[in-house]
Amino acid sequence: MPKLKTKSGAKKRFKVTATGKVMSAQRGKRHGMIKRTKKQIRQLRGTRAIFKTDGDNIKKYFLPNA
Template sequence: MPKLKTKSGAKKRFKITGTGKVKYQQAGKRHGMIKRTNKQIRNHRGTDVLFKTDGDNIIRFFLPNS
């Protein structure tokens, strides 16, 4: 049986931390900044961690056999 490949879309969008949580880049920072408040722009800076149930679904893309 051939090796199972990870989903390349998930590989580009998510990272798995050492403790098994899933990090992602927050949405809403590409364009249209003029209509967003400074607070919204500030709060979407950096990365965030997915909720556990959502993260479990994403991990299946990285580890198809688990």
């Protein structure tokens, strides 16, 4: 059976931590910043851990070698 390839889009969007959590950038910062408060924009910086069940699916189907 051939090796499973990692999806190249997932490589750019997700990162697996040492404990196995899947991290990704936060949603809601692509457009429409003018209507958001400064506090909202500030809090959307950085990354956030994805829910465990979603993270398990990402690791299984998109990041098999992570």
